[in-house]
Amino acid sequence: MSVTPLRGGPAREAELLGVVLDVLRETGYDRLTIEAVAARAKAGKHTVYRRWPSKAELVVAAFVNAVSDRPVVPDTGELRGDLLALMESLVGELARLGDVIAGLVGEILHNADLARAVQQNYIAGRRRLTLEVFERAWARGELSRSADTDLLWQVGPAVLFFRALVSGEPVDHELARRLVDHIVLPIALGRR
Amino acid sequence: MSVTPLRGGPAREAELLGVVLDVLRETGYDRLTIEAVAARAKAGKHTVYRRWPSKAELVVAAFVNAVSDRPVVPDTGELRGDLLALMESLVGELARLGDVIAGLVGEILHNADLARAVQQNYIAGRRRLTLEVFERAWARGELSRSADTDLLWQVGPAVLFFRALVSGEPVDHELARRLVDHIVLPIALGRR
Amino acid sequence: MSVTPLRGGPAREAELLGVVLDVLRETGYDRLTIEAVAARAKAGKHTVYRRWPSKAELVVAAFVNAVSDRPVVPDTGELRGDLLALMESLVGELARLGDVIAGLVGEILHNADLARAVQQNYIAGRRRLTLEVFERAWARGELSRSADTDLLWQVGPAVLFFRALVSGEPVDHELARRLVDHIVLPIALGRR
Amino acid sequence: MSVTPLRGGPAREAELLGVVLDVLRETGYDRLTIEAVAARAKAGKHTVYRRWPSKAELVVAAFVNAVSDRPVVPDTGELRGDLLALMESLVGELARLGDVIAGLVGEILHNADLARAVQQNYIAGRRRLTLEVFERAWARGELSRSADTDLLWQVGPAVLFFRALVSGEPVDHELARRLVDHIVLPIALGRR
DNA sequence: TCATAAGCGAGACGGTACGTCGTGTCTTACG
DNA sequence: CGTAAGACACGACGTACCGTCTCGCTTATGA
Numbered sequence: 001m002s003v004t005p006l007r008g009g010p011a012r013e014a015e016l017l018g019v020v021l022d023v024l025r026e027t028g029y030d031r032l033t034i035e036a037v038a039a040r041a042k043a044g045k046h047t048v049y050r051r052w053p054s055k056a057e058l059v060v061a062a063f064v065n066a067v068s069d070r071p072v073v074p075d076t077g078e079l080r081g082d083l084l085a086l087m088e089s090l091v092g093e094l095a096r097l098g099d100v101i102a103g104l105v106g107e108i109l110h111n112a113d114l115a116r117a118v119q120q121n122y123i124a125g126r127r128r129l130t131l132e133v134f135e136r137a138w139a140r141g142e143l144s145r146s147a148d149t150d151l152l153w154q155v156g157p158a159v160l161f162f163r164a165l166v167s168g169e170p171v172d173h174e175l176a177r178r179l180v181d182h183i184v185l186p187i188a189l190g191r192r
Numbered sequence: 193m194s195v196t197p198l199r200g201g202p203a204r205e206a207e208l209l210g211v212v213l214d215v216l217r218e219t220g221y222d223r224l225t226i227e228a229v230a231a232r233a234k235a236g237k238h239t240v241y242r243r244w245p246s247k248a249e250l251v252v253a254a255f256v257n258a259v260s261d262r263p264v265v266p267d268t269g270e271l272r273g274d275l276l277a278l279m280e281s282l283v284g285e286l287a288r289l290g291d292v293i294a295g296l297v298g299e300i301l302h303n304a305d306l307a308r309a310v311q312q313n314y315i316a317g318r319r320r321l322t323l324e325v326f327e328r329a330w331a332r333g334e335l336s337r338s339a340d341t342d343l344l345w346q347v348g349p350a351v352l353f354f355r356a357l358v359s360g361e362p363v364d365h366e367l368a369r370r371l372v373d374h375i376v377l378p379i380a381l382g383r384r
Numbered sequence: 385m386s387v388t389p390l391r392g393g394p395a396r397e398a399e400l401l402g403v404v405l406d407v408l409r410e411t412g413y414d415r416l417t418i419e420a421v422a423a424r425a426k427a428g429k430h431t432v433y434r435r436w437p438s439k440a441e442l443v444v445a446a447f448v449n450a451v452s453d454r455p456v457v458p459d460t461g462e463l464r465g466d467l468l469a470l471m472e473s474l475v476g477e478l479a480r481l482g483d484v485i486a487g488l489v490g491e492i493l494h495n496a497d498l499a500r501a502v503q504q505n506y507i508a509g510r511r512r513l514t515l516e517v518f519e520r521a522w523a524r525g526e527l528s529r530s531a532d533t534d535l536l537w538q539v540g541p542a543v544l545f546f547r548a549l550v551s552g553e554p555v556d557h558e559l560a561r562r563l564v565d566h567i568v569l570p571i572a573l574g575r576r
Numbered sequence: 577m578s579v580t581p582l583r584g585g586p587a588r589e590a591e592l593l594g595v596v597l598d599v600l601r602e603t604g605y606d607r608l609t610i611e612a613v614a615a616r617a618k619a620g621k622h623t624v625y626r627r628w629p630s631k632a633e634l635v636v637a638a639f640v641n642a643v644s645d646r647p648v649v650p651d652t653g654e655l656r657g658d659l660l661a662l663m664e665s666l667v668g669e670l671a672r673l674g675d676v677i678a679g680l681v682g683e684i685l686h687n688a689d690l691a692r693a694v695q696q697n698y699i700a701g702r703r704r705l706t707l708e709v710f711e712r713a714w715a716r717g718e719l720s721r722s723a724d725t726d727l728l729w730q731v732g733p734a735v736l737f738f739r740a741l742v743s744g745e746p747v748d749h750e751l752a753r754r755l756v757d758h759i760v761l762p763i764a765l766g767r768r
Numbered sequence: 769t770c771a772t773a774a775g776c777g778a779g780a781c782g783g784t785a786c787g788t789c790g791t792g793t794c795t796t797a798c799g
Numbered sequence: 800c801g802t803a804a805g806a807c808a809c810g811a812c813g814t815a816c817c818g819t820c821t822c823g824c825t826t827a828t829g830a
Contacts, residue, residue, distance in 0.1 A: 029298045031302075047803075106221045109291055152374075175343075183340075187374070241813065429808095486685050491606060494603065494675075535735070536758070550699065563727065609815085610818085623777080
C-alpha cells in the first residue's frame with residue numbers, strides 16, 4: 001500500500017550525470033563511451049539512451065546539471081570587489097568543469113543544438129551576472145561612460161578559458177587579480 | 193637537377209593532411225575517422241598509421257602543417273596598425289582552422305604531447321609575434337611602462353577564441369577593431 | 385506452453401553454420417573468411433565470434449552440425465548388405481562434406497582441440513557403426529575369427545577419403561561395391 | 577656462350593623451399609605466410625613472388641622438391657618384402673611431409689592446377705612403384721589372377737593417410753606390418 | 769675497365785581481413 | 800511497467816598480409 005516511486009527517477013538521473021562527469025574527467029570527451037557510463041553506473045544502456053539520445057546531449061545534460069546551481073550575484077559595494085568575486089567563481093568552475101567544457105567545444109561548431117544549449121544555459125547567465133555588476137557600478141558612478149561593456153564582460157572569461165583550455169598556463173587567484181587590476185578595471189573605470 | 197622526392201613521400205603527406213582538414217571541417221573531431229581519411233585520400237589505413245600513430249597526432253600534424261606558414265611580423269610603424277594586422281591575421285586563421293582548433297581543445301587536457309605540440313607550434317609563435325610588436329612600440333616610446341604585456345598579448349586571441357569556439361558570436365573585422373581600440377590599445381598606451 | 389527459443393538462438397546458429405558450409409564449398413577453407421560468412425548471413429562479426437572464437441572452431445561446428453544426424457545402423461541381415469549400406473552413406477557424406485573435411489585436415493595436425501573434436505564427433509561414430517556391423521556378422525557366424533576388425537573397419541573410409549581428397553579419382557557406387565567385394569568382404573569372411 | 581646462372585639461382589631456390597617446409601611444420605598451411613617465409617629466409621617478398629605466384633604454388637613446389645628424390649623400387653624377391661619396403665618408405669615420408677600434405681589437401685578440391693601437380697608428381701609415382709611390385713609378383717606367379725590391383729595399390733597409402741591426417745592414430749612399423757599381412761597380402765595372394 | 773643490366777634486401781603502397789569494441793535498437797526476465 | 804542485462808547488425812579500431820611497386824646495392828659480365 002506504499003506508493004511506488006518511479007524507480008530511482010530524478011535521483012537516478014543525477015547519479016548518471018555524475019558518472020558522466022567522472023568519466024569525462026578521466027578520459028576526455030573523445031574517449032567517453034556511453035557503454036562505459038552505463039557500466040560504471042550499473043545501468044542498462046537503454047536506461048541512458050532513453051533519456052539522452054546521443055553522447056553530445058548526454059554531456060550537455062551533465063554540464064547543465066553541474067552549472068545549474070548558479071552563483072549568486074556578488075555585491076561587495078565596489079566594482080573591483082564584484083569583479084574579483086566573479087573571476088574567482090569562474091576559476092573554481094573551470095577547475096571543476098574544464099574537461100566538460102573542453103569536450104563540448106569540439107562539438108559546438110558542428111552541433112547547433114549544443115551551441116544553443118551552451119549559449120542559453122551557460123554563457124547567457126555569466127553575461128547577465130557580469131552586466132549586472134557593471135550596471136551597479138554605473139549606478140554608483142564608477143563606470144566610465146565610454147566602456148564597451150558588451151565586449152568587456154567577456155575579456156575575463158575569455159582569458160581564463162584560453163589559458164585553461166588552449167595555452168595550458170595556470171589559472172589561479174593571482175591571474176584573476178591581474179586580469180581585474182591590469183585589464184578589466186582600468187578599462188571599466190576609464191583610467192589606467 | 194630536380195630533387196627526387198622519396199616516392200610521393202612529403203607530397204603524399206601534405207595531401208593526407210589536407211584531407212584531414214576537409215573531414216574535420218565537415219564532421220568535427222569526435223566523428224573524424226581514420227578510415228574515412230584514408231578512404232577519401234585513396235590510401236590504405238597503414239599509410240596513415242605509419243606516419244601518425246593516433247587520431248590526435250594526425251590532427252595535430254594537420255594543424256601544424258596548416259599554420260606552419262607563419263604570418264610575417266607586420267610593421268606599420270604604429271602600434272595600432274600592428275595590432276590590427278595581428279588581429280586580422282587571427283580572424284582569418286580562425287575562419288580556416290576553427291574546427292581543427294576546436295577539436296584539439298577537447299584533447300589538450302588529456303594529452304600532454306598534444307598540449308606541448310600546440311603550445312610550441314602555435315601559441316609560442318603568436319606570443320612572440322605580439323611581443324615583438326610591443327617591443328617596437330616600446331622602442332618608439334608608445335608603450336606605457338606599466339602595461340602587463342605578458343597578460344595583455346593574449347587578450348585579443350582569447351576573446352577571438354572565446355567567441356569563435358564557445359559563445360558562437362561573430363568574429364570579424366569589426367570585432368578586431370573594437371578589441372584593439374577599446375581594450376588592448378588603451379591598456380598598452382596607458383590612457384583610455 | 386510453447387518453448388520460447390532464446391531470441392533466434394539455436395535457429396540463427398544453424399543458419400550461420402549453413403552459410404559456413406556454402407562458403408566452404410565455394411572457396412575452400414584457406415580462403416574462407418569470417419567476414420564473408422557474417423556478411424552473407426547478414427550477421428555482425430560479433431555474432432559469429434560470440435559463438436565460435438576462431439575459424440577452425442567455426443568450421444568444426446559446421447561440420448559437426450552437418451554430420452550430427454547420424455545414419456542409422458543398417459541391418460540387412462547379411463554382412464555384404466550392411467557393408468554396402470555403410471559405404472553408400474559414406475559416399476554421400478563425402479559428396480556433401482568433402483570440402484569441409486578437406487579444410488579440417490589441414491588444421492588437425494596443428495590443433496589438438498580440432499583433432500579431438502573430429503575424432504570424437506566423427507571418427508568414433510563411424511567406427512562404432514562399422515564394428516556393430518561386424519559384431520552382428522560374428523553373431524551370425526559370418527565373420528572370420530582371424531579378421532583384424534580394428535584395422536579393417538577403416539579400410540573403406542580410408543580409400544574413399546584418399547580418392548576424394550588426395551588422388552582426385554571418382555568416388556561412387558561402383559567404387560563402394562569394388563571395395564566391399566574385392567577387399568573388405570573377402571578379408572572379413574576369411575576367403576577371397 | 578655460357579649460360580648465365582641466375583645469381584644464387586637454384587641453390588637459393590632450394591633454400592627458400594626448405595624454409596617453407598619449416599614454416600609449414602610449425603604453423604600449418606592456413607597460417608603460413610609468404611611474408612614470414614621471406615623474412616625467415618632473409619629474402620625480399622619479390623624474390624619469392626618472382627618464382628611462385630601464390631601460396632599454393634609455393635607449397636606445391638616445396639612438396640615436389642621434398643619428394644623429388646623418389647625411392648628406388650625395392651626388389652626383395654618376394655611380394656611381402658616389397659610391400660613392406662613400400663609401406664616403410666611411406667611411413668617415413670608421412671613423418672617428414674605429413675604437414676605439407678595435410679595443407680595441400682585443403683586446397684586440392686579448389687585448385688585444379690594443384691590437384692594435377694599432386695597427382696602427377698606424387699600419386700602417379702607411388703602408384704607406378706606399387707604396380708611394378710605387383711607385376712614382378714605376377715611374373716613370379718605369386719599374384720592371384722583375380723586381384724583388383726588398381727584398387728589394391730592404394731589401400732596401404734589410403735589407410736596410412738587416413739590415420740596420419742584424419743583419425744590421428746599412430747602410423748608406425750607395426751601398422752605397416754598389419755596392413756601388409758592382414759589386408760594387402762591376403763588379397764594379393766588370393767588366400768587368407 | 770668499366771658501364772650496365774639483372775637479381776636482390778628492403779619496405780612503401782592500396783587493399784582486405786583480422787579479432788575487439790562501441791553504437792543505437794531490440795528483447796528477455798525480474799521486482 | 801521501468802529496469803539491468805545483454806544479443807544483435809553495423810561499422811571503426813589498430814594490426815598483419817596480400818600482391819605490386821619502387822628503391823639502392825651488389826655482382827658479373829660483355830662492350
